[in-house]
C-alpha cells in the first residue's frame with residue numbers, strides 16, 4: 231500500500247458483471263480527472279466463459295500475483311447457468327476470499343433516498359448500519375461429504391467451521407469499526423439456541439471482546455429474530471456482526487431495505503493487504519446482456535475501494551454523485567427510472583465534481 235499509483239485488478243466475471251463493472255470503471259476514470267487519484271487498472275477474464283473454454287477457474291499463481299502486484303481487486307459477479315455446479319465461482323470468488331484471508335466482509339446498508347425503501351414511513355437515518363460478515367470460515371469451509379450417494383439411504387453432511395481466531399478477529403473488527411466511526415452499538419446475530427458448539431464459541435468470544443469496548447453497547451439477537459427486527463425496526467442497528475452464512479442472508483435483506491440488490495456494495499477486507507471489492511448482487515442471468523442492470527451497487531463498491539486505498543474524499547464525491555442522480559430520478563428500472571445501465575453510469579459520472 232506504499233505505491234503512489236494504486237494498482238487495481240478488475241475481474242468483471244459473468245452475467246451482468248461486465249456491464250456494471252464497465253460503469254464503475256467509467257466512474258473511476260472520471261475520478262482520475264477530478265481528483266488527485268492515481269490508479270492503474272488491469273483486466274482479467276476469469277469467469278464462466280474461460281472455465282467452459284479452457285477449464286481454468288482461478289489461474290495458477292493468481293493469489294500470489296494479486297498479493298504481490300495489486301492494491302485492490304474490483305470484481306463483478308460469478309455464476310452462470312451453464313455451470314450448475316458453480317465450480318468456477320467457488321474457485322474464483324471463495325478462492326480469493328479464503329486464499330487472500332479476506333476475513334471481513336463489510337456490507338453497508340444505507341438508505342440514499344426515502345422513496346427507495348419498501349418499508350413505510352422511514353427516514354434516511356432510520357436505515358443506516360453496517361454488517362460485518364465473517365468471510366473465511368463457517369458454513370463456507372467446504373467440509374462435508376456423502377455416504378451411500380445416490381441410494382435411498384444417502385447421507386450428506388455439511389459442516390460448519392468456527393475457529394477461536396476467526397471468530398475473535400471479526401468480532402474485534404466490528405467493535406474497532408464502531409469506535410472509529412462513532413457508532414453506538416454492536417449487535418451479534420447467531421443461532422446459539424440450536425447451534426450449541428459454534429454458537430457457544432461466538433457467545434463467549436463476543437462477551438470477552440465486548441468487555442474491552444465499554445464505550446460501545448454490546449447486544450445479542452438470534453438471527454431469526456434479527457430478520458424480523460430488521461424489517462420492523464431497522465433504526466436500532468449500528469453495526470451487526472455475524473457468521474458467514476447468516477451474514478450472507480441478512481445482507482440480501484439489508485439490500486432490499488435500501489432499495490434492492492442493485493444498490494448494495496461490499497468490501498472483502500484484510501486490513502493492510504490486497505482486498506476485494508464487489509457488489510452484493512450476483513450475475514442476475516435474466517438481466518444479462520440487456521443493458522438494464524443497475525450499476526450503482528458496483529459504483530458504490532468502487533467508492534468503498536477508493537476509501538480503502540486512501541482516497542476517502544474521492545470516495546465521498548462518488549457517493550454524493552450517486553445520491554444526486556437518484557434524487558433526480560436518473561435511475562434504472564429497478565428503482566422506477568427509465569435509464570439503461572450505461573445511461574445510469576454516465577449520469578453518476580457526470581455529477582462527480584472536483
Ligand code: NAD
Pocket residue numbers: 246250306307308309310311316319323491492493508509510511512513514515516517522523524525527564
Ligand atoms: P442475483 O443477485 O444475481 O439476482 C437476484 C435478482 O436481483 C435478479 O434477478 C434481479 O431481479 C435483482 N438484481 C440483482 N442485481 C441487480 C442489478 N444490478 N440491477 C437490477 N436488479 C438486480 O442472485 P441469484 O439470481 O440468486 O443468482 C444468480 C447467480 O449469481 C447465481 O449463479 C449465484 O450463485 C450468483 N451470485 C454471485 C454473487 C457474486 O459473485 N458475488 C453473489 C450472489 C449470487
Ligand code: IPM
Pocket residue numbers: 308309319323478510512
Ligand atoms: C455473495 C454471494 C456468494 C456468497 C455466492 C455467490 C458464493 O451470495 O457474495 O453474497 O454466498 O457469499
Ligand code: MN
Pocket residue numbers: 478479482510
Ligand atoms: Mn449473497
